[in-house]
Amino acid sequence: MEHQSEREVLVDRLLTRGTVDVVVRERLRARLLGDRPLRVKLGVDPTRPDIHLGHYVCFRKLREFQALGHHVVVIIGDWTARIGDPSGRSTQRPMLTAQEVAANAQTYLDQFFKVVDVNRAEIVWQSTWFGKFNLEDVIRLTSKYTVAKLLTREDFAKRYEEGSPISITELLYPLLQAYDSVAIQADVEIGGTDQLFNLLVGRDIMREYGLEPQDVLTVPLLVGTDGYLKMSKSYGNYIGVSEPPEEMFGKIMSVPDHVLGDYLRLLTDLPDEQIAQWLDEMAAGTLNPRDVKERLALIIVSDLHSPQAAERAREYFHRVHRLREVPEELPEVPVPPRARVIDFIVRAGFARSNNEARRLIMQGGVRLDGERLDDPEAVMELFGPAILQVGKRRFARLLPSAQDS
RNA sequence: GGGGGGAUGCCCGAGUGGCCAAAGGGGCCUGGCUGUAAACUAGGUGCGCAAGCUGCGGGGGUUCGAAUCCCUCUCCCCCCA
Secondary structure, three states: OOOOOHHHHHHHHHHHOOOOOEEOHHHHHHHHHOOOOOEEEEEEOOOOOOOEHHHHHHHHHHHHHHHOOOEEEEEEOHHHHHHOEOOOOOOOEOOOOHHHHHHHHHHHHHHHOOOOOHHHEEEEEOHHHHOOOOHHHHHHHHOOOOHHHHOOOHHHHHHHHHOOOOOHHHHHHHHHHHHHHHHHOOOEEEEEHHHHHHHHHHHHHHHHOOOOOOEEEEEOOOEOOOOOOEOOHHHOOOOEOOOOHHHHHHHHHOOOHHHHHHHHHHHOOOOHHHHHHHHHHHHHOOOOHHHHHHHHHHHHHHHHOOHHHHHHHHHHHHHHHHOOOOOOOOOEEEEOOEEEHHHHHHHOOOOOOHHHHHHHHHOOOEEEOOEEOOOOOOEEEOOOOEEEEEOOOEEEEEEEOOOOO
16 A cells, blocks of 8 residues: 555545545545545534534534635525424424524534634525525426435335325425535535435435535434433433533543443544554453543543633542542522521522422431431521532532521 | 324323322432442432322313313324315
Protein backbone atom coordinates (compact mmCIF):
# COMPACT_ATOMS: atom_id res chain seq x y z
CA MET A 1 0.00 0.00 0.00
CA GLU A 2 1.24 3.43 -0.90
CA HIS A 3 2.08 5.95 1.73
CA GLN A 4 -0.96 8.07 2.47
CA SER A 5 -0.94 11.79 2.84
CA GLU A 6 -2.24 13.28 6.06
CA ARG A 7 -5.34 14.41 4.21
CA GLU A 8 -6.03 10.91 2.98
CA VAL A 9 -5.75 9.61 6.52
CA LEU A 10 -8.34 12.14 7.70
CA VAL A 11 -10.65 11.33 4.82
CA ASP A 12 -10.45 7.62 5.42
CA ARG A 13 -11.06 8.14 9.07
CA LEU A 14 -14.11 10.26 8.27
CA LEU A 15 -15.44 7.49 6.07
CA THR A 16 -14.95 4.71 8.60
CA ARG A 17 -14.77 5.70 12.24
CA GLY A 18 -18.28 6.31 13.53
CA THR A 19 -19.71 5.87 10.09
CA VAL A 20 -22.14 3.19 8.98
CA ASP A 21 -23.26 3.66 5.38
CA VAL A 22 -21.48 5.59 2.67
CA VAL A 23 -23.12 5.90 -0.74
CA VAL A 24 -21.21 6.14 -3.05
CA ARG A 25 -18.01 5.46 -1.12
CA GLU A 26 -15.33 5.83 -3.77
CA ARG A 27 -17.01 8.81 -5.33
CA LEU A 28 -17.34 10.59 -2.02
CA ARG A 29 -13.76 9.75 -1.14
CA ALA A 30 -12.55 11.30 -4.35
CA ARG A 31 -14.66 14.38 -3.85
CA LEU A 32 -13.54 14.78 -0.26
CA LEU A 33 -9.96 14.77 -1.45
CA GLY A 34 -10.72 17.20 -4.24
CA ASP A 35 -10.28 20.96 -4.24
CA ARG A 36 -13.88 22.03 -4.35
CA PRO A 37 -15.47 22.52 -0.92
CA LEU A 38 -18.45 20.21 -0.67
CA ARG A 39 -21.83 21.34 0.53
CA VAL A 40 -22.67 18.96 3.38
CA LYS A 41 -26.32 18.99 4.29
CA LEU A 42 -27.87 18.36 7.68
CA GLY A 43 -31.60 18.67 8.07
CA VAL A 44 -32.81 19.90 11.43
CA ASP A 45 -36.20 19.34 12.96
CA PRO A 46 -37.11 22.41 14.99
CA THR A 47 -39.98 20.57 16.64
CA ARG A 48 -37.66 19.21 19.26
CA PRO A 49 -34.81 21.52 20.04
CA ASP A 50 -33.35 19.33 22.76
CA ILE A 51 -29.98 18.16 21.62
CA HIS A 52 -28.34 15.17 23.22
CA LEU A 53 -25.21 13.13 22.68
CA GLY A 54 -26.91 11.21 19.89
CA HIS A 55 -27.01 14.41 17.85
CA TYR A 56 -23.52 15.19 19.01
CA VAL A 57 -22.28 12.10 17.16
CA CYS A 58 -23.59 13.61 13.97
CA PHE A 59 -22.26 17.08 14.75
CA ARG A 60 -18.81 15.67 15.32
CA LYS A 61 -18.93 14.07 11.92
CA LEU A 62 -19.77 17.45 10.41
CA ARG A 63 -16.82 18.90 12.24
CA GLU A 64 -14.64 16.36 10.46
CA PHE A 65 -15.94 17.58 7.13
CA GLN A 66 -15.16 21.12 8.13
CA ALA A 67 -11.66 20.20 9.18
CA LEU A 68 -11.10 19.12 5.60
CA GLY A 69 -12.29 22.46 4.33
CA HIS A 70 -15.83 21.51 3.44
CA HIS A 71 -18.91 23.51 4.03
CA VAL A 72 -21.87 22.66 6.27
CA VAL A 73 -25.36 23.63 5.24
CA VAL A 74 -27.95 23.40 7.98
CA ILE A 75 -31.51 23.26 6.81
CA ILE A 76 -34.05 24.33 9.38
CA GLY A 77 -37.18 22.35 8.66
CA ASP A 78 -39.41 25.23 9.63
CA TRP A 79 -41.95 24.65 6.93
CA THR A 80 -42.59 21.00 7.74
CA ALA A 81 -42.52 21.75 11.46
CA ARG A 82 -45.41 24.12 10.99
CA ILE A 83 -47.42 21.55 9.13
CA GLY A 84 -46.82 18.94 11.79
CA ASP A 85 -46.04 15.31 11.36
CA PRO A 86 -48.58 12.61 11.99
CA SER A 87 -45.78 10.16 12.60
CA GLY A 88 -46.31 6.50 13.38
CA ARG A 89 -47.11 5.16 16.76
CA SER A 90 -45.84 7.62 19.29
CA THR A 91 -46.98 11.11 20.03
CA GLN A 92 -47.74 13.18 17.02
CA ARG A 93 -45.54 16.07 16.29
CA PRO A 94 -47.60 19.12 16.98
CA MET A 95 -48.12 21.93 14.59
CA LEU A 96 -46.00 24.82 15.70
CA THR A 97 -46.41 28.50 15.18
CA ALA A 98 -43.78 30.47 13.33
CA GLN A 99 -42.65 31.99 16.63
CA GLU A 100 -42.23 28.62 18.29
CA VAL A 101 -40.31 27.30 15.34
CA ALA A 102 -37.99 30.29 15.32
CA ALA A 103 -37.33 30.00 19.03
CA ASN A 104 -36.66 26.28 18.80
CA ALA A 105 -34.38 26.74 15.85
CA GLN A 106 -32.37 29.30 17.76
CA THR A 107 -32.03 26.94 20.70
CA TYR A 108 -30.95 24.20 18.37
CA LEU A 109 -28.36 26.34 16.65
CA ASP A 110 -26.93 27.59 19.93
CA GLN A 111 -26.19 24.01 20.84
CA PHE A 112 -25.15 23.04 17.34
CA PHE A 113 -22.47 25.68 17.14
CA LYS A 114 -20.91 24.53 20.35
CA VAL A 115 -19.54 21.75 18.20
CA VAL A 116 -19.65 22.88 14.61
CA ASP A 117 -17.64 25.83 13.34
CA VAL A 118 -20.02 28.64 12.56
CA ASN A 119 -17.57 30.16 10.06
CA ARG A 120 -17.78 27.18 7.77
CA ALA A 121 -21.52 26.82 7.98
CA GLU A 122 -24.58 28.24 6.38
CA ILE A 123 -28.07 28.27 7.78
CA VAL A 124 -30.99 27.95 5.43
CA TRP A 125 -34.68 28.02 6.14
CA GLN A 126 -36.77 25.48 4.34
CA SER A 127 -39.68 27.86 3.96
CA THR A 128 -37.49 29.87 1.61
CA TRP A 129 -38.50 27.46 -1.14
CA PHE A 130 -41.55 25.65 0.19
CA GLY A 131 -43.15 28.93 1.12
CA LYS A 132 -43.36 29.64 -2.60
CA PHE A 133 -44.49 26.20 -3.68
CA ASN A 134 -47.83 26.02 -5.38
CA LEU A 135 -49.95 22.99 -6.13
CA GLU A 136 -48.34 22.54 -9.50
CA ASP A 137 -44.90 22.35 -7.91
CA VAL A 138 -46.17 19.77 -5.46
CA ILE A 139 -47.69 17.61 -8.17
CA ARG A 140 -44.52 17.85 -10.18
CA LEU A 141 -42.50 16.71 -7.20
CA THR A 142 -44.79 13.80 -6.40
CA SER A 143 -44.75 12.65 -10.02
CA LYS A 144 -41.07 11.91 -9.67
CA TYR A 145 -41.41 9.08 -7.20
CA THR A 146 -43.55 6.00 -6.77
CA VAL A 147 -45.60 4.54 -3.96
CA ALA A 148 -43.95 1.17 -4.43
CA LYS A 149 -40.56 2.68 -3.78
CA LEU A 150 -41.76 4.54 -0.72
CA LEU A 151 -43.25 1.36 0.63
CA THR A 152 -39.86 -0.28 0.60
CA ARG A 153 -38.90 1.86 3.56
CA GLU A 154 -38.86 -0.48 6.49
CA ASP A 155 -41.32 1.22 8.79
CA PHE A 156 -43.77 1.97 5.98
CA ALA A 157 -43.58 -1.62 4.80
CA LYS A 158 -44.19 -2.92 8.27
CA ARG A 159 -47.10 -0.65 8.97
CA TYR A 160 -48.66 -1.28 5.60
CA GLU A 161 -48.36 -4.99 6.22
CA GLU A 162 -50.06 -4.81 9.62
CA GLY A 163 -52.74 -2.50 8.33
CA SER A 164 -51.63 0.42 10.50
CA PRO A 165 -52.55 3.79 9.11
CA ILE A 166 -50.02 5.68 7.03
CA SER A 167 -51.10 9.15 6.14
CA ILE A 168 -50.30 10.59 2.76
CA THR A 169 -48.60 13.42 4.57
CA GLU A 170 -46.10 10.97 5.91
CA LEU A 171 -45.39 9.60 2.48
CA LEU A 172 -44.72 13.13 1.37
CA TYR A 173 -42.09 13.86 3.96
CA PRO A 174 -39.26 11.93 2.34
CA LEU A 175 -39.98 13.79 -0.88
CA LEU A 176 -39.92 17.14 0.84
CA GLN A 177 -36.67 16.32 2.56
CA ALA A 178 -35.30 15.16 -0.77
CA TYR A 179 -36.33 18.38 -2.41
CA ASP A 180 -34.36 20.28 0.21
CA SER A 181 -31.28 18.70 -1.32
CA VAL A 182 -32.34 19.98 -4.72
CA ALA A 183 -32.92 23.46 -3.34
CA ILE A 184 -29.50 23.79 -1.79
CA GLN A 185 -27.68 21.62 -4.33
CA ALA A 186 -26.22 19.37 -1.70
CA ASP A 187 -23.12 17.34 -2.41
CA VAL A 188 -23.44 15.20 0.66
CA GLU A 189 -26.19 14.60 3.17
CA ILE A 190 -25.61 13.07 6.54
CA GLY A 191 -27.96 11.63 9.12
CA GLY A 192 -28.50 8.75 11.50
CA THR A 193 -28.84 5.23 10.16
CA ASP A 194 -32.60 5.52 10.51
CA GLN A 195 -32.42 8.26 7.88
CA LEU A 196 -30.77 6.15 5.22
CA PHE A 197 -33.90 5.70 3.15
CA ASN A 198 -34.76 9.37 3.17
CA LEU A 199 -31.22 10.33 2.24
CA LEU A 200 -31.30 7.96 -0.70
CA VAL A 201 -34.59 9.39 -1.91
CA GLY A 202 -32.68 12.65 -2.06
CA ARG A 203 -30.35 11.10 -4.62
CA ASP A 204 -33.21 9.95 -6.83
CA ILE A 205 -35.03 13.23 -6.69
CA MET A 206 -31.93 15.25 -7.42
CA ARG A 207 -31.36 13.17 -10.52
CA GLU A 208 -34.95 13.81 -11.57
CA TYR A 209 -34.31 17.53 -11.30
CA GLY A 210 -31.21 17.23 -13.45
CA LEU A 211 -28.68 17.55 -10.65
CA GLU A 212 -25.75 15.43 -9.63
CA PRO A 213 -27.04 13.13 -6.90
CA GLN A 214 -25.71 13.78 -3.45
CA ASP A 215 -23.57 11.26 -1.67
CA VAL A 216 -24.90 9.94 1.57
CA LEU A 217 -23.27 9.14 4.87
CA THR A 218 -24.94 7.76 7.97
CA VAL A 219 -23.77 7.67 11.55
CA PRO A 220 -24.81 5.11 14.16
CA LEU A 221 -27.63 5.79 16.55
CA LEU A 222 -26.10 6.19 19.96
CA VAL A 223 -27.48 3.90 22.61
CA GLY A 224 -28.95 5.71 25.61
CA THR A 225 -27.94 5.65 29.25
CA ASP A 226 -30.13 2.61 29.76
CA GLY A 227 -27.69 0.74 27.55
CA TYR A 228 -30.42 -0.71 25.44
CA LEU A 229 -32.61 1.73 23.51
CA LYS A 230 -31.39 4.46 21.22
CA MET A 231 -30.78 7.71 23.00
CA SER A 232 -33.89 9.81 22.91
CA LYS A 233 -35.59 12.38 25.01
CA SER A 234 -38.82 10.44 24.96
CA TYR A 235 -37.15 7.37 26.45
CA GLY A 236 -35.61 9.51 29.16
CA ASN A 237 -32.21 7.90 28.56
CA TYR A 238 -30.41 10.90 27.18
CA ILE A 239 -27.56 13.18 28.10
CA GLY A 240 -28.24 16.70 26.86
CA VAL A 241 -25.39 18.72 25.40
CA SER A 242 -26.50 21.76 27.40
CA GLU A 243 -26.73 20.06 30.74
CA PRO A 244 -24.63 21.49 33.54
CA PRO A 245 -21.15 19.96 33.74
CA GLU A 246 -21.78 18.13 37.02
CA GLU A 247 -24.92 16.52 35.74
CA MET A 248 -23.37 15.56 32.44
CA PHE A 249 -20.35 14.11 34.19
CA GLY A 250 -22.50 12.11 36.56
CA LYS A 251 -24.69 10.74 33.83
CA ILE A 252 -21.69 9.56 31.89
CA MET A 253 -20.33 7.90 35.01
CA SER A 254 -23.56 5.99 35.41
CA VAL A 255 -23.69 4.57 31.92
CA PRO A 256 -23.66 0.75 31.75
CA ASP A 257 -20.23 -0.74 31.20
CA HIS A 258 -21.07 -2.43 27.92
CA VAL A 259 -21.73 0.82 26.04
CA LEU A 260 -18.25 2.17 26.70
CA GLY A 261 -16.83 0.95 23.42
CA ASP A 262 -19.47 2.77 21.42
CA TYR A 263 -19.21 5.88 23.50
CA LEU A 264 -15.44 6.06 23.18
CA ARG A 265 -15.53 5.52 19.44
CA LEU A 266 -18.38 7.88 18.71
CA LEU A 267 -17.88 10.64 21.23
CA THR A 268 -14.12 11.06 21.39
CA ASP A 269 -11.17 11.34 19.04
CA LEU A 270 -9.15 8.77 20.95
CA PRO A 271 -7.23 6.49 18.58
CA ASP A 272 -8.80 3.15 17.82
CA GLU A 273 -5.80 1.34 19.26
CA GLN A 274 -6.15 3.14 22.56
CA ILE A 275 -9.81 2.26 22.76
CA ALA A 276 -9.16 -1.36 21.88
CA GLN A 277 -6.52 -1.56 24.56
CA TRP A 278 -8.81 -0.20 27.23
CA LEU A 279 -11.57 -2.57 26.25
CA ASP A 280 -9.14 -5.49 26.47
CA GLU A 281 -7.91 -4.41 29.85
CA MET A 282 -11.42 -3.99 31.16
CA ALA A 283 -12.35 -7.43 29.88
CA ALA A 284 -9.26 -8.83 31.59
CA GLY A 285 -10.18 -7.10 34.82
CA THR A 286 -7.01 -5.06 35.00
CA LEU A 287 -8.73 -1.77 34.27
CA ASN A 288 -11.70 -0.52 36.23
CA PRO A 289 -14.52 0.59 33.92
CA ARG A 290 -15.16 3.38 36.34
CA ASP A 291 -11.81 4.91 35.48
CA VAL A 292 -12.55 4.68 31.78
CA LYS A 293 -15.87 6.38 32.33
CA GLU A 294 -14.11 9.12 34.17
CA ARG A 295 -11.74 9.73 31.25
CA LEU A 296 -14.67 9.65 28.87
CA ALA A 297 -16.61 12.10 30.99
CA LEU A 298 -13.65 14.45 31.18
CA ILE A 299 -13.29 14.47 27.40
CA ILE A 300 -16.93 15.07 26.66
CA VAL A 301 -17.49 17.72 29.31
CA SER A 302 -14.30 19.45 28.20
CA ASP A 303 -15.55 19.60 24.65
CA LEU A 304 -19.06 20.74 25.44
CA HIS A 305 -18.18 23.06 28.31
CA SER A 306 -14.51 23.59 29.08
CA PRO A 307 -11.61 21.67 30.54
CA GLN A 308 -11.95 23.72 33.72
CA ALA A 309 -15.62 22.88 34.05
CA ALA A 310 -14.82 19.23 33.44
CA GLU A 311 -12.25 19.24 36.19
CA ARG A 312 -14.68 20.88 38.58
CA ALA A 313 -17.33 18.34 37.68
CA ARG A 314 -14.88 15.55 38.31
CA GLU A 315 -14.02 16.91 41.73
CA TYR A 316 -17.65 17.30 42.58
CA PHE A 317 -18.32 13.74 41.57
CA HIS A 318 -15.45 12.48 43.66
CA ARG A 319 -16.54 14.29 46.74
CA VAL A 320 -20.17 13.38 46.57
CA HIS A 321 -20.20 9.94 45.03
CA ARG A 322 -16.92 8.32 45.89
CA LEU A 323 -15.88 9.91 49.13
CA ARG A 324 -19.45 10.57 50.19
CA GLU A 325 -18.59 14.01 51.33
CA VAL A 326 -20.67 17.11 51.29
CA PRO A 327 -20.09 19.23 48.19
CA GLU A 328 -18.52 22.62 48.62
CA GLU A 329 -21.36 24.56 47.17
CA LEU A 330 -24.88 23.66 47.97
CA PRO A 331 -28.23 25.32 47.66
CA GLU A 332 -29.31 27.42 50.59
CA VAL A 333 -32.81 27.08 51.90
CA PRO A 334 -34.34 29.54 54.35
CA VAL A 335 -36.38 27.73 56.99
CA PRO A 336 -38.14 28.58 60.23
CA PRO A 337 -35.83 27.88 63.17
CA ARG A 338 -38.21 25.41 64.71
CA ALA A 339 -40.18 22.98 62.59
CA ARG A 340 -40.79 19.36 61.82
CA VAL A 341 -38.00 17.65 59.96
CA ILE A 342 -40.41 16.75 57.23
CA ASP A 343 -41.09 20.43 56.71
CA PHE A 344 -37.40 21.04 56.13
CA ILE A 345 -37.31 18.25 53.58
CA VAL A 346 -40.29 19.58 51.71
CA ARG A 347 -38.97 23.15 51.89
CA ALA A 348 -35.72 22.02 50.34
CA GLY A 349 -37.67 20.46 47.51
CA PHE A 350 -36.50 16.94 48.26
CA ALA A 351 -40.03 15.62 48.66
CA ARG A 352 -43.25 16.67 47.09
CA SER A 353 -45.43 15.91 50.07
CA ASN A 354 -45.17 15.38 53.80
CA ASN A 355 -45.89 11.72 53.35
CA GLU A 356 -43.04 11.37 50.91
CA ALA A 357 -40.74 13.12 53.37
CA ARG A 358 -41.83 10.73 56.11
CA ARG A 359 -41.10 7.77 53.92
CA LEU A 360 -37.62 9.06 53.24
CA ILE A 361 -36.95 9.30 56.96
CA MET A 362 -38.37 5.88 57.68
CA GLN A 363 -36.19 4.41 54.97
CA GLY A 364 -33.16 5.90 56.63
CA GLY A 365 -32.39 8.28 53.82
CA VAL A 366 -32.30 11.54 55.72
CA ARG A 367 -29.41 13.10 57.62
CA LEU A 368 -29.16 16.40 59.41
CA ASP A 369 -25.57 17.53 59.94
CA GLY A 370 -24.49 14.00 59.24
CA GLU A 371 -26.78 12.42 61.84
CA ARG A 372 -29.20 9.92 60.45
CA LEU A 373 -32.75 10.69 61.52
CA ASP A 374 -35.27 7.99 62.35
CA ASP A 375 -38.29 9.77 63.75
CA PRO A 376 -40.57 11.05 60.99
CA GLU A 377 -42.51 13.21 63.41
CA ALA A 378 -39.53 14.83 65.10
CA VAL A 379 -39.53 18.56 65.57
CA MET A 380 -36.13 20.19 65.34
CA GLU A 381 -34.88 23.48 66.55
CA LEU A 382 -32.00 24.98 64.63
CA PHE A 383 -29.63 27.44 66.25
CA GLY A 384 -27.59 27.99 63.14
CA PRO A 385 -27.17 26.75 59.60
CA ALA A 386 -27.47 23.00 59.22
CA ILE A 387 -26.82 20.63 56.39
CA LEU A 388 -29.70 18.50 55.27
CA GLN A 389 -28.90 15.43 53.22
CA VAL A 390 -31.44 13.24 51.51
CA GLY A 391 -30.24 10.06 49.95
CA LYS A 392 -26.67 9.95 48.77
CA ARG A 393 -26.54 13.00 46.67
CA ARG A 394 -29.06 15.64 47.56
CA PHE A 395 -27.87 18.33 49.90
CA ALA A 396 -29.08 21.67 51.13
CA ARG A 397 -27.89 24.19 53.65
CA LEU A 398 -30.75 25.12 55.94
CA LEU A 399 -30.68 28.71 57.06
CA PRO A 400 -32.98 29.32 60.01
CA SER A 401 -34.52 32.75 60.08
CA ALA A 402 -36.99 34.04 62.58
CA GLN A 403 -39.24 35.95 60.24
CA ASP A 404 -39.68 32.93 58.02
CA SER A 405 -42.18 30.81 59.82
C1' G B 1 -72.59 4.68 5.45
C1' G B 2 -72.53 0.10 8.65
C1' G B 3 -70.37 -2.94 12.60
C1' G B 4 -66.95 -3.67 16.59
C1' G B 5 -63.06 -2.48 20.34
C1' G B 6 -60.96 0.92 23.68
C1' A B 7 -59.75 5.36 27.34
C1' U B 8 -57.07 2.77 34.53
C1' G B 9 -51.89 5.78 38.80
C1' C B 10 -45.36 9.08 35.75
C1' C B 11 -45.56 5.08 31.56
C1' C B 12 -47.21 0.14 29.98
C1' G B 13 -50.92 -2.97 31.67
C1' A B 14 -54.47 -6.38 34.90
C1' G B 15 -59.07 -5.85 37.12
C1' U B 16 -65.89 -6.51 34.94
C1' G B 17 -70.54 -4.73 41.86
C1' G B 18 -67.92 -5.15 48.12
C1' C B 19 -61.70 -8.64 50.02
C1' C B 20 -59.48 -2.23 45.11
C1' A B 21 -55.56 3.23 47.11
C1' A B 22 -56.47 -0.62 42.67
C1' A B 23 -52.27 -7.09 40.45
C1' G B 24 -47.78 -7.20 37.47
C1' G B 25 -43.87 -4.77 34.84
C1' G B 26 -41.04 -0.29 33.65
C1' G B 27 -39.42 4.21 35.56
C1' C B 28 -38.27 6.90 39.82
C1' C B 29 -36.86 7.11 45.18
C1' U B 30 -34.48 4.90 49.65
C1' G B 31 -31.43 1.13 52.19
C1' G B 32 -27.54 -2.64 51.56
C1' C B 33 -23.41 -4.16 48.83
C1' U B 34 -19.75 -2.32 45.43
C1' G B 35 -15.85 -0.96 40.93
C1' U B 36 -19.63 4.44 39.94
C1' A B 37 -25.39 7.61 40.21
C1' A B 38 -22.89 0.21 36.56
C1' A B 39 -24.47 -4.67 38.08
C1' C B 40 -26.81 -7.11 42.04
C1' U B 41 -30.18 -7.05 46.26
C1' A B 42 -34.20 -5.46 49.83
C1' G B 43 -37.94 -2.09 50.35
C1' G B 44 -40.83 2.17 48.97
C1' U B 45 -43.71 4.90 45.35
C1' G B 46 -51.94 9.54 45.87
C1' C B 47 -53.01 13.41 49.89
C1' G B 48 -53.63 14.01 55.24
C1' C B 49 -50.77 14.06 62.25
C1' A B 50 -55.17 11.47 62.22
C1' A B 51 -60.31 10.39 61.58
C1' G B 52 -60.49 10.39 56.76
C1' C B 53 -60.34 12.45 51.76
C1' U B 54 -59.50 12.36 46.56
C1' G B 55 -58.98 8.58 42.62
C1' C B 56 -59.73 4.35 37.25
C1' G B 57 -61.40 9.95 30.01
C1' G B 58 -65.72 14.31 31.29
C1' G B 59 -70.79 14.81 33.21
C1' G B 60 -75.20 12.50 35.17
C1' G B 61 -77.72 8.12 37.23
C1' U B 62 -78.78 2.96 39.62
C1' U B 63 -77.14 0.68 44.35
C1' C B 64 -76.35 0.03 51.34
C1' G B 65 -71.84 -0.15 48.13
C1' A B 66 -69.22 1.26 41.33
C1' A B 67 -62.85 1.27 38.06
C1' U B 68 -66.62 -2.42 37.43
C1' C B 69 -74.00 -1.65 35.80
C1' C B 70 -77.11 2.32 32.97
C1' C B 71 -77.46 7.18 30.20
C1' U B 72 -74.74 10.93 27.89
C1' C B 73 -70.46 13.70 26.07
C1' U B 74 -65.32 13.87 24.28
C1' C B 75 -61.30 11.40 22.13
C1' C B 76 -58.65 7.02 19.98
C1' C B 77 -58.40 2.42 17.20
C1' C B 78 -60.01 -1.75 14.05
C1' C B 79 -63.13 -4.26 10.39
C1' C B 80 -66.75 -4.08 6.31
C1' A B 81 -68.62 -0.72 2.37
